[in-house]
Amino acid sequence: MKRREFLRHTAATAAAIGFPMILSPEVLGANRRRGPNDRIQVGFIGLGGRARWILKNEALPGAELVAVADCNLDRIEKAAQQVPGGEKWHKYQHYQDMFEREKLDAVFVETTTHARVLICIHAMQAGLDTYVEKPQSLTLAEGRTLVKAAHKYKRVVQTGSQQRSMPINRHASKLVRDGAIGKVHTVLTCNFAPGRVWKPRDTPDPLPVGMDWDQWCNQTGLRPFYLELMNSWGDFVQFDGGGQSWGVTGWGTHSLDQVQCGLGTDDTGPVEIWPEEPGPQCKLTMRYANGVHLKIAGARRDMEDLGAIFIGDKGKIEILRGDYTSDIPELRKNAPPVTPQGPKESIPHIENFFDCIRTRKLTNACAETGHRATTLCHLVNICRAVQRRLHWDPKKEHFIGDDEANSLLSRPRRKGFELPKI
Numbered sequence: 001m002k003r004r005e006f007l008r009h010t011a012a013t014a015a016a017i018g019f020p021m022i023l024s025p026e027v028l029g030a031n032r033r034r035g036p037n038d039r040i041q042v043g044f045i046g047l048g049g050r051a052r053w054i055l056k057n058e059a060l061p062g063a064e065l066v067a068v069a070d071c072n073l074d075r076i077e078k079a080a081q082q083v084p085g086g087e088k089w090h091k092y093q094h095y096q097d098m099f100e101r102e103k104l105d106a107v108f109v110e111t112t113t114h115a116r117v118l119i120c121i122h123a124m125q126a127g128l129d130t131y132v133e134k135p136q137s138l139t140l141a142e143g144r145t146l147v148k149a150a151h152k153y154k155r156v157v158q159t160g161s162q163q164r165s166m167p168i169n170r171h172a173s174k175l176v177r178d179g180a181i182g183k184v185h186t187v188l189t190c191n192f193a194p195g196r197v198w199k200p201r202d203t204p205d206p207l208p209v210g211m212d213w214d215q216w217c218n219q220t221g222l223r224p225f226y227l228e229l230m231n232s233w234g235d236f237v238q239f240d241g242g243g244q245s246w247g248v249t250g251w252g253t254h255s256l257d258q259v260q261c262g263l264g265t266d267d268t269g270p271v272e273i274w275p276e277e278p279g280p281q282c283k284l285t286m287r288y289a290n291g292v293h294l295k296i297a298g299a300r301r302d303m304e305d306l307g308a309i310f311i312g313d314k315g316k317i318e319i320l321r322g323d324y325t326s327d328i329p330e331l332r333k334n335a336p337p338v339t340p341q342g343p344k345e346s347i348p349h350i351e352n353f354f355d356c357i358r359t360r361k362l363t364n365a366c367a368e369t370g371h372r373a374t375t376l377c378h379l380v381n382i383c384r385a386v387q388r389r390l391h392w393d394p395k396k397e398h399f400i401g402d403d404e405a406n407s408l409l410s411r412p413r414r415k416g417f418e419l420p421k422i
Helices: 003-017 049-057 073-082 095-101 113-125 140-152 167-177 213-217 227-231 252-263 347-359 367-386 403-409
Strands: 040-045 063-069 090-092 106-109 129-132 157-159 184-190 272-275 284-287 293-298 308-312 316-319 324-326 390-393
Touching (some): 040 095, 113 140, 129 347, 252 367, 367 390, 367 403
Parallel strands (some): 063 090
Antiparallel strands (some): 272 284, 284 293
């Protein structure tokens, strides 16, 4: 059996018989340890908008992009025409074939949210370090499985929350954690929007030539092809948690990750969440065990809403995307340069990923960190769904005394796309 088939089917088999899947990186031909002067061999999975943005506007310092995979072959060809050097890429419709044939060190998983975790785990099983876009998971349960896989297979993981590597954001976050504004009692973020339920029209669209729609649907039920669904999947709760831009798990992930970073709660989360009003986009409050209240209630302004406002008993710091302000003027002293928004802003984050591939250290947004930030997004969506106060155990990762809310922590997966038991 080819390795592609092995990777595709072993997860379901292992789940059925109740044993964990154990794949040795040596058996699978995993990457060798890279020295400081070795070029890291990289593959990209998913050539949509975010992937093309990175390849056209950012950089892969010390690395070489050698192969790409996308279930839509037309998207690969268009990306290859837009990105310098695209004519040299080895192109695959199925990422499993890329794992089998290429000698890669790492992959960037730039796929839809609903396909992301399974692909990441397959990459780890193949011995590959993984850059995983945010939001890290479609459900909280699969996010925890990804973290377990990173530990089991000893893989370097970087979640695509690039503010974690912006020097000025790191500096401002440390000011908050070190007590520069005193004891923090309140954090305020934008009130990000929920997703919509996908409701198909009567007549599907013709399936494009070169599209593996079965692979695209992944864990969700196989359904007729609609162009709107393929292009706007991030707007719909079956495939994402709230929209690619101003939704909860879209840009909202950046804001809530900034909260976690400033509070120093990368290995935990709030203990309570409640709606402040009825409605699908109701304002909410979360309470952490130390008494800090996170209010998801701010009006949408501009890209500064990808940060958070921290209020302490001595002052306030608003951490923006690539900058910060404070009502204590001296807190701007010795600040790193502002990180301009737009092209090149992710380079420090990608550099950190590649540095950690070489050193085997934790990245700035490791699997656990990314999972905990994404968890806040899932808590927002679940609280809005049930419309009541919820008590959350961040250690056991379940709601206390609420079966309905707990039922929303995971979803049934389509046969053939089950996650392996880790």
